[in-house]
Amino acid sequence: MLSYNIILFFVFLLSLPYLLIKAISSKRFRYRFFDRINPDPIKQSEYILVHLASLGEAKAFLNIKNTIESIFKKKLLFSVTSNIGYDYLKSQGLEVFLAPLDFIFLYKKLFNYNLPHLAIFFETEIWPSYLNYLRKYNVRVILINARMSDRSYKFYLRFKVFYEAISKFDIIIAKSQKDMEKFNKFNKNVKLCDNVKYALGKKTFDYxxxxxxxxxxxxxxxxxxxxxxxxxxxxxxxxxxxxxxxxxxxxxxxxxxxxxxxxxxxxxxxxxxxxxxxxxxxxxxxxxxxxxxxxxxxxxxxxxxxxxxxxxxxxxxxxxxxxxxxxxxxxxxxxxxxxxxxxxxxxxxxxxxxxxxxxxxxxxxIQNLRILSFDKKKEEIENCYKSLLLKLTQA
Known part of the structure; x- marks a missing residue:
């Protein structure tokens, strides 16, 4: 892990000129950039950390947010890597912060020993330092709706630090049989539930x-x-x-x-x-x-x-x-x-x-559009997660 942080630090230094130019030219890129390198310490206590990438992942997770809260009876605190994910969760009235760059010393400042009851990572969010810091202090970490492309699979096999990071999850819940088979190569506690994105239900709007x-x-x-x-x-x-x-x-x-x-x-x-x-x-x-x-x-x-x-x-x-x-x-x-x-x-x-x-x-x-109902799919996915996560609370 030390070698990973050292390599990452030198990559960051070498990339700094590009990052500065990008920050000047792109509002989205420079959005709260200093929060990523100088995070404020978390002040919440007795919370569950949920780490997501961006807007799509945020919307997908909210499909099962109520299920998660009903199981663990804790408030959720969200960590995201993009500005649009941050803005969306804020617009939903949720507590969220921008995840720092993946350095151990930044997580020390972020958490300041105020650690979550549980950490949930979503889909492909596999950050070695983030995971290592949480596991060092015996925080349980799970990966849900886990997916792995063929390209990522080859990449993870090649680099030991990612191989080890995936092995640190207490449980991985994959979104398909193919994804489960790939994750089994790195972690022996892989389960299967259907894609959380299928748990989306219709909403009504009054705009x-x-x-x-x-x-x-x-x-x-x-x-x-x-x-x-x-x-x-x-x-x-x-x-x-x-x-x-x-x-x-x-x-x-x-x-x-x-x-x-x-x-x-x-x-x-x-x-x-x-x-x-x-x-x-x-x-x-x-x-x-x-x-x-x-x-x-x-x-x-x-x-x-x-x-x-x-x-x-x-x-x-x-x-x-x-x-x-x-x-x-x-x-x-x-x-x-x-x-x-x-x-x-x-x-x-x-x-x-x-x-x-x-x-x-x-x-x-296209003459007649097919009427779809995801209600049954939503119920099946929620029940699957309830079953697996309830076992985790009892372990």
Whole structure:
């Protein structure tokens, strides 16, 4: 562990010029950067620590938040690695902090011996120093909804420090049989529950803009969580969808990219309204508000999930729109959601395309959207977690 921290420190020093340039040019990157290298000590006591990566993981975990709280009877404190995950959890009224860089001495400052009753890590969040510090003080640590890509599997086998880190979990709850088999190579206490992201239930929303968007009964097509790298695809896609009589809603993944999307729409001469200013509503609406994507899914009929049209990206969660009975489109690059994509494909409510010319053709083919119910799946997942975690409390 000492060697890992030394190597990490030198990598940090060598990367410092790049990090400074990145911090200047990217608001998202510099967001509360000093909190990551000089964390405030935790003041809560008798809490359960939940460590997540970003927005998608935060939303997924909240599907079973009540189950976790009912089992352990403790308050949850969240640790995240991204600004959008931080902002989202704050917007839900939850206690959250940005995880520091993975150095042992930063965790000493963070916890200051005020350790959690239990630490829960989510999916792929395997940080050697974080885990080592907690286990050093006999904090039980578990990994839930655990997943491991083929690339990660080879990487972990090659580097002993990650091999050892995975072995430190008291229990690993994998989200699929394939993931369980991979984790078994590193840890002998691996169990299986279904994907937590399938435990999502429908919500009701009372935003005024929903009534405005629906008032003329136009069908709604959402381009969700699109990145600036995907604007070229949008150029033709918007007009194709508009020509079919849909109202198009475009939701950038990052609000800091909003000016780029505005410039893009003006450049292709598409008239649009901002979501925050719908008094003069157009057939194209640009979302300028964070955290309301699920509300838009509740009134749309088709969604194209962004982050899936560039090899540099790995996709976003297609389950969220499917829960609201949307037909889901996405590109070929859905590495982080391969299991979810196959699941929805088998249900007949998702298709992957990489050629914009195919989009209009697919839309015209879809006459009747399949009505899905995740209620039974949600109950099964909650019961599975209850069974496994109750055993942990009794151990």
């Amino acid at each position: 005024d803009f929903l009534l405005t968007l629906k008032m003329d009964n136009k069908k709604i097509f959402v381009f969700a969580s699109f990145h600036k790298q995907e604007l070229e695809f949008l150029q033709k896609a918007i007009n194709e969808v508009l020509s079919l009589g849909y109202r198009v809603i475009i939701a950038p993944r990052y609000m800091e990219d909003l000016p780029l999307f505005e410039k893009f729409l003006k450049g292709i001469a598409v008239e649009y309204s901002m979501l925050s200013k719908l008094s003069d509503i157009k057939d194209c609406v640009l979302v300028d508000r964070f955290g309301i994507l699920e509300a838009l899914y509740s009134i749309s009929s088709m969604v194209f999930v962004g982050g899936s049209l560039s090899g540099k990206l790995k996709g976003h969660n297609p389950i969220e729109p499917a829960v609201y009975n949307n037909f889901v489109f996405c590109g070929r690059f859905m590495d982080s959601f391969a299991q979810e994509v196959e699941y929805l494909k088998n249900l007949g409510c998702l298709t992957q395309i990489d050629n914009i010319n195919n989009l209009k053709e697919h839309i015209l083919k």
